Amino acid sequence: MKTPKLSAALLAAGAFAALPVFSQETESWKPAGTGMLRDDIVSSFYSLGTYWEFPVEVEESEQTPGRYRLVNAYVNAPKVGPDFPSDAVNYLVIDASDPEHCYVELGGTSYWIGEDEGGLQHMIVGSIADDYYNNKYSNWEKADEEGVCGTLSKGCITFPPRSLTVQTVNTEVYTPNQLDYDMGCQLVNGNSMFRLRLPGTPDTDIAISLEGMSSGGDGVVYDIAFSDDVEYVLAAVFPGEYNDRMSEQIADGMAETTHLDTSGSFVAPLAENGIYTVVAVPFADGESWTPSYLTREWNYSEHEWKNVGTAEYTESILSSNYLFDYNQIVIDEYTYSVPVQQNVESPWLIRLVDAYGPDCYPMATSTNYDSSKLHFMTFDFGDFSNVKLLKTDNLGINLNNGDFSIWSYASRVESDETFSQEIAENIFGGNIPTGRYDKSSLTATFDKNSFCLQTNLDPYLRWYEANRKGNARLVFPTDIGIIPNPAGIDGITISGDSAEEYYTVDGIRTDADRLTPGIYIVRKGTPSRKILVK
Numbered sequence: 217m218k219t220p221k222l223s224a225a226l227l228a229a230g231a232f233a234a235l236p237v238f239s240q241e242t243e244s245w246k247p248a249g250t251g252m253l254r255d256d257i258v259s260s261f262y263s264l265g266t267y268w269e270f271p272v273e274v275e276e277s278e279q280t281p282g283r284y285r286l287v288n289a290y291v292n293a294p295k296v297g298p299d300f301p302s303d304a305v306n307y308l309v310i311d312a313s314d315p316e317h318c319y320v321e322l323g324g325t326s327y328w329i330g331e332d333e334g335g336l337q338h339m340i341v342g343s344i345a346d347d348y349y350n351n352k353y354s355n356w357e358k359a360d361e362e363g364v365c366g367t368l369s370k371g372c373i374t375f376p377p378r379s380l381t382v383q384t385v386n387t388e389v390y391t392p393n394q395l396d397y398d399m400g401c402q403l404v405n406g407n408s409m410f411r412l413r414l415p416g417t418p419d420t421d422i423a424i425s426l427e428g429m430s431s432g433g434d435g436v437v438y439d440i441a442f443s444d445d446v447e448y449v450l451a452a453v454f455p456g457e458y459n460d461r462m463s464e465q466i467a468d469g470m471a472e473t474t475h476l477d478t479s480g481s482f483v484a485p486l487a488e489n490g491i492y493t494v495v496a497v498p499f500a501d502g503e504s505w506t507p508s509y510l511t512r513e514w515n516y517s518e519h520e521w522k523n524v525g526t527a528e529y530t531e532s533i534l535s536s537n538y539l540f541d542y543n544q545i546v547i548d549e550y551t552y553s554v555p556v557q558q559n560v561e562s563p564w565l566i567r568l569v570d571a572y573g574p575d576c577y578p579m580a581t582s583t584n585y586d587s588s589k590l591h592f593m594t595f596d597f598g599d600f601s602n603v604k605l606l607k608t609d610n611l612g613i614n615l616n617n618g619d620f621s622i623w624s625y626a627s628r629v630e631s632d633e634t635f636s637q638e639i640a641e642n643i644f645g646g647n648i649p650t651g652r653y654d655k656s657s658l659t660a661t662f663d664k665n666s667f668c669l670q671t672n673l674d675p676y677l678r679w680y681e682a683n684r685k686g687n688a689r690l691v692f693p694t695d696i697g698i699i700p701n702p703a704g705i706d707g708i709t710i711s712g713d714s715a716e717e718y719y720t721v722d723g724i725r726t727d728a729d730r731l732t733p734g735i736y737i738v739r740k741g742t743p744s745r746k747i748l749v750k
Contacts, residue, residue: 249415265581324390371417598701
């Protein structure tokens with residue numbers, strides 16, 4: 217894919233009210249030292265898979281303690297374009313004089329973020345709270361109601377998701393009169409990771425990663441890493457999504473914890489499959505600091521689903537759909553390996569595990585994929601001549617188009633009350649596109665337009681045709697023992713007075729006068745039965 221260029225038209229797409237200019241002419245500033253700025257603007261725009269953190273020169277207002285000024289805020293950030301002129305000076309003011317009502321005044325960053333017909337684009341950052349307080353209302357009522365203020369806690373200033381803004385100018389040094397305040401802004405900080413760690417604040421971040429099952433098979437291994445600023449860490453595992461009560465239980469001694477004096481492994485007792493959160497509380501300078509946590513789904517028990525290897529998946533849903541035709545989603549087609557699981561009780565049900573996750577899909581990163589839980593694509597191979605993708609409510613990936621849900625029309629016509637057989641046949645001129653499995657080649661192929669796609673940002677939640685090129689397929693490297701549903705060939709409707717129809721155990725329909733010795737499934741209405749032909 218091409219690197220995006222953030223033109224003024226694109227930035228205006230997020231259309232937000234213009235921000236004010238706060239006069240700094242009467243203020244004087246004193247050096248405060250070097251802080252650390254963590255980015256959730258450039259890295260998100262470019263899907264870089266990481267949140268940059270880099271040193272920044274910080275000054276403090278001599279008139280108002282708690283007002284900080286960043287000098288050339290992004291000059292030390294990794295570059296996505298050419299170097300910024302070394303003689304340009306820009307300031308970005310972050311007001312934390314009220315720790316519960318922090319805001320960013322509109323200012324330059326000394327960073328080229330993109331390019332348009334006017335030339336290179338200088339990234340200008342501000343905040344909604346600044347607009348509300350200094351421009352519109354002169355109080356915090358509206359900002360509090362919408363929850364857009366940043367906070368200062370333990371030496372770190374953070375902001376809620378989508379509470380910061382970006383605009384651009386085509387000049388090296390930003391001055392307030394350069395911007396047309398009727399121009400819209402794009403809301404940023406979508407993952408709430410933008411942060412200023414003030415000078416002198418210890419580095420108490422803890423990196424937590426899930427490594428997998430322990431060698432003995434009785435625990436789940438997490439890697440815990442932290443800096444020398446941290447004296448020790450207390451870690452514990454809890455069922456469910458994170459909440460503040462978890463860290464409170466650790467601090468109060470109410471949770472069973474593991475004490476780590478240095479970075480290393482933390483082994484959580486293996487429990488049943490589900491969502492679990494590991495919480496790690498750092499201690500430095502004799503006190504506890506902001507906890508770190510990691511929420512992940514455990515999927516180690518094979519009582520319901522067993523791991524059966526991988527499949528080669530040709531992705532032709534996000535890369536080939538109705539929105540793609542109108543340049544609203546432009547994504548390349550890829551073929552890649554995906555882990556596969558098979559249902560133990562119903563071996564005709566096959567699911568792909570995190571097919572659009574960072575370990576599989578080339579477009580996925582840690583910043584655009586929800587790794588807190590596993591995301592499955594479940595296929596019904598109960599009828600080899602009618603392979604269906606069951607409804608997948610969220611693929612887990614967000615490519616700036618919202619969350620994607622997908623479905624096959626062959627499954628939708630059976631489960632969606634608003635999408636009848638008659639409607640489907642009218643759309644497709646009779647035959648509903650579907651999938652087929654060839655057991656000899658271990659390959660599932662799918663007709664053109666056999667899938668549909670939905671994004672949660674569509675106010676009407678419409679389903680759009682996908683796999684328009686018909687390239688979607690699954691290829692299994694070995695026979696994993698897929699069998700048709702012996703209770704009947706799903707998706708085939710036969711009236712009670714219909715003639716008998718015959719299917720092989722692979723789900724392939726065959727004529728009654730062409731039966732060769734073997735076992736067949738006979739359908740005439742419901743239920744079906746198996747017969748042996750000698």
